[in-house]
Amino acid sequence: MQFCLFALGVKVPFASAFIAFIMASIVVTLGPIPMGLGSFEAVSVGTLRLAGVPFEAALSATLLFRGFTLWLPLLPGMITARKDLKAPKPRPNRR
Numbered sequence: 001m002q003f004c005l006f007a008l009g010v011k012v013p014f015a016s017a018f019i020a021f022i023m024a025s026i027v028v029t030l031g032p033i034p035m036g037l038g039s040f041e042a043v044s045v046g047t048l049r050l051a052g053v054p055f056e057a058a059l060s061a062t063l064l065f066r067g068f069t070l071w072l073p074l075l076p077g078m079i080t081a082r083k084d085l086k087a088p089k090p091r092p093n094r095r
Contacts, residue, residue: 001044004061004068005053016051021065023047041066 002017024044028036041062048058 001061001065004064005048005057007064008057008060010053010057010061012048012051012053016048016053020044020047020051020062024062035070 001021002012002014005012005017021044024036024040024047027043028040031039033039041059044062044065045055045058048061049055053061
């Protein structure tokens with residue numbers, strides 16, 4: 001989260017970015033929504049706003065972070081799963 005904020009040109013103390021990440025992770029863990037879609041983003045942006053980060057930077061950093069940590073790693077798994085589903089299944093030996 002800290003590096004996403006730095007990439008956007010926003011200087012924020014490490015503690016602010018860390019607290020935003022931890023609070024969002026807690027909400028994802030305790031919440032009923034699968035993978036915390038939406039709840040992570042809302043809590044992260046809200047916590048960063050409380051820390052004094054502008055709304056645009058908080059939203060952009062959160063979406064960048066979420067894209068790199070959740071959505072990007074899902075792509076290789078999806079490609080592998082599709083490849084495995086298309087592969088011919090071995091036939092059992094019958095005598």
